[in-house]
Amino acid sequence: MQTQFSSNASPHDWALRARRLFELSDDQAFVDVERHITLDLSLQLVRVPLPGLAGLLVLKRAPFDGTVFVQSEDPLERQRFTLAHELKHLLVDVPNGLVREDDGVLFHSDASETIGAGLWSTVSNIETSADQFASEFLLAQQPFTEMLDGKPMGVGLLGEVAKAFGVSVTATATRWAMCSEGRCALLEIREGRLYRFVVSPGLEATPKRSRWLQVKAAISDRTRSAAWLRGELDFNLGAPTRIPAKEWLQGAAAGQELCEEVLHVPLGDRLYALIWFPEDFD
Numbered sequence: 590m591q592t593q594f595s596s597n598a599s600p601h602d603w604a605l606r607a608r609r610l611f612e613l614s615d616d617q618a619f620v621d622v623e624r625h626i627t628l629d630l631s632l633q634l635v636r637v638p639l640p641g642l643a644g645l646l647v648l649k650r651a652p653f654d655g656t657v658f659v660q661s662e663d664p665l666e667r668q669r670f671t672l673a674h675e676l677k678h679l680l681v682d683v684p685n686g687l688v689r690e691d692d693g694v695l696f697h698s699d700a701s702e703t704i705g706a707g708l709w710s711t712v713s714n715i716e717t718s719a720d721q722f723a724s725e726f727l728l729a730q731q732p733f734t735e736m737l738d739g740k741p742m743g744v745g746l747l748g749e750v751a752k753a754f755g756v757s758v759t760a761t762a763t764r765w766a767m768c769s770e771g772r773c774a775l776l777e778i779r780e781g782r783l784y785r786f787v788v789s790p791g792l793e794a795t796p797k798r799s800r801w802l803q804v805k806a807a808i809s810d811r812t813r814s815a816a817w818l819r820g821e822l823d824f825n826l827g828a829p830t831r832i833p834a835k836e837w838l839q840g841a842a843a844g845q846e847l848c849e850e851v852l853h854v855p856l857g858d859r860l861y862a863l864i865w866f867p868e869d870f871d
């Protein structure tokens with residue numbers, strides 16, 4: 590097994606290999622990651638309150654045994670993402686000697702704040718690649734694309750897909766922005782400013798002046814997200830709204846429009862905007 594997961598491969602490759610290892614078909618949506626860790630890899634799984642942490646690996650070196658601890662206070666779908674993140678450490682980083690060892694015990698902890706953050710990062714390290722692995726392992730391209738295909742894009746659809754895969758809406762929206770051919774982005778807003786974003790390969794490929802998004806810049810008052818922050822949108826946020834593209838993307842052509850929908854996650858009080866060019870998602 591160890592030779593299958595070279596540390597030089599990509600998260601995409603590792604996710605494909607892991608799915609083969611556990612005999613998951615290419616079109617299988619829901620992945621029982623807990624079962625693969627406990628039954629196929631014979632590790633113990635313990636759910637406990639872990640202050641400040643999402644997950645913790647404690648392994649005896651050989652044979653390959655030990656315990657995966659997961660934050661019991663996290664929602665189940667978040668625990669599943671954490672488990673998939675730990676699975677990458679188990680399959681790739683442990684066999685390749687990238688996990689710290691103290692007195693014959695391998696030890697790796699993951700802070701709550703960092704799990705999932707790697708999906709937004711361009712930095713490459715064992716944590717960001719573990720998040721990217723988790724995203725691709727839990728949300729396989731083929732069933733993911735099929736579930737979105739031909740349906741009206743929006744938070745409602747992403748919520749249905751999230752349920753089918755057993756992951757959070759945020760993880761689903763991030764995967765959507767990371768793999769869409771169409772021009773789209775997921776933006777996180779904190780205190781009225783753009784905090785971070787993920788843009789699709791399609792949007793990345795547009796000329797720079799028309800996709801300009803600046804971290805820390807105050808968002809335009811005319812965006813749907815600004816209206817939400819002013820309390821002008823009720824609980825039922827409703828359908829995606831068309832707004833001039835230049836409200837988000839400086840330098841966008843006059844008359845060009847994009848769709849915006851607000852995604853508010855009560856856990857941690859997180860605010861996201863999804864933006865996309867509707868003609869790319871018809």
Ligand SMILES: [Zn+2]
Nearest residue numbers: 698699716719
């Ligand atoms: Zn980690």
